[in-house]
Amino acid sequence: MxxxxxxxxxxxxxxxxxxxxxxxxxxxxxxxxxxxxxxxxxxxxxxxxxxxxxxxxxxxxxxxxxxxxxxxxxxxxxxxxxxxxxxxxxxxQHAVMAPAVPLRPVLGALRDRGLKIGLATNDTEAPARAHLTAHGILDLFDFVAGYDSGHGPKPGPGMCLAFARATGIDPARAVMVGDSAHDLIAGRAAGMRCVAVLTGIAKAEELRPHADVVLADIGALGAWIDRLADDS
Structure with a gap:
């Protein structure tokens, strides 16, 4: 689960x-x-x-x-x-971010499932928080870390493991979602399941070897998690 x-x-x-x-x-x-x-x-x-x-x-x-x-x-x-x-x-901090999907509905639906939500970015923490705040979603996150937050950058697993510690979740019961091999390697090293999305630069064939599944975007994540629960 x-x-x-x-x-x-x-x-x-x-x-x-x-x-x-x-x-x-x-x-x-x-x-x-x-x-x-x-x-x-x-x-x-x-x-x-x-x-x-x-x-x-x-x-x-x-x-x-x-x-x-x-x-x-x-x-x-x-x-x-x-x-x-x-x-x-x-x-x-002043970069204008274009959401890949309507973020609050998608992330809110994950919260409604009882999931904890974290952010692990190779950006610094201050711009990351600024971007989340600008889109009205910072309150949905239980954990936010940048490469300067003391856990190291990806592809190291430090930020993923810090999320697990902060939320009390076994890494085996968590998912890392990203658009690059760095993200997926970090998640795998932390012992998490890994989901690749195609809203970045990398192609599916590059990401597939590192991922449990490749999705078009994070909008399909909730349904994939539901299927995992049904299969367990």
Missing amino acids: IEGVVFDKDGTLFDFRQSWGVWTAQLLQQLAQDQAHADALAAAIGYYPAQQDFHPDSPVIAATAEEISAALLPHLPGHTQPELAARLNALA
């Missing part, structure tokens, strides 16, 4: 391309000195400006601000990595 669900944020609760494509364009506009410089910065983080899309290996998808800033730093003389990472985190 499933008792709790841990969600990734970007690409899972929020559509990745719609949310971060525009934000990345704005970031590069602020950092770049000219078009050639903007192109170099975009290439460094696997961003396609014309399409506002990302290469599957882009660090923007699942990496931390430190890792993204490290990729940009060789093209930004005069900046330091801590300063650049802090700038990225500050800008991220």
Whole structure:
């Protein structure tokens, strides 16, 4: 029986391309000195400006601000990595997120099933809370962690295990839901079931080896959990 669900944020609760494509364009506009410089910065983080899309290996998808800033730093003389990472985190708090599904009805239905809900993101905790607050859903979460919350980043299992400790749930009775291999590897290492969704950049064939099931989006999660209960 499933008792709790841990969600990734970007690409899972929020559509990745719609949310971060525009934000990345704005970031590069602020950092770049000219078009050639903007192109170099975009290439460094696997961003396609014309399409506002990302290469599957882009660090923007699942990496931390430190890792993204490290990729940009060789093209930004005069900046330091801590300063650049802090700038990225500050800008991220104001990113306009596009929900992948109507979030309050979907998450509320999970709460109505008696499930505990958590968030484990490689974003920092402050922007994560800001994004949840902006969409009126922070109150639905029993646990919120970013990579800076003291549990380490994904694909390590620290945030998933911290959710289990905070809620008193056996990890075997919890589900990790995400759009990247990082998310699913983290959940599996914590001993959780893993659900992949396709509202990020990764394709089903990339995620399937790490997942118990691949869903179009989190809107189908409740029905999948119900089927597990019926089969048990």
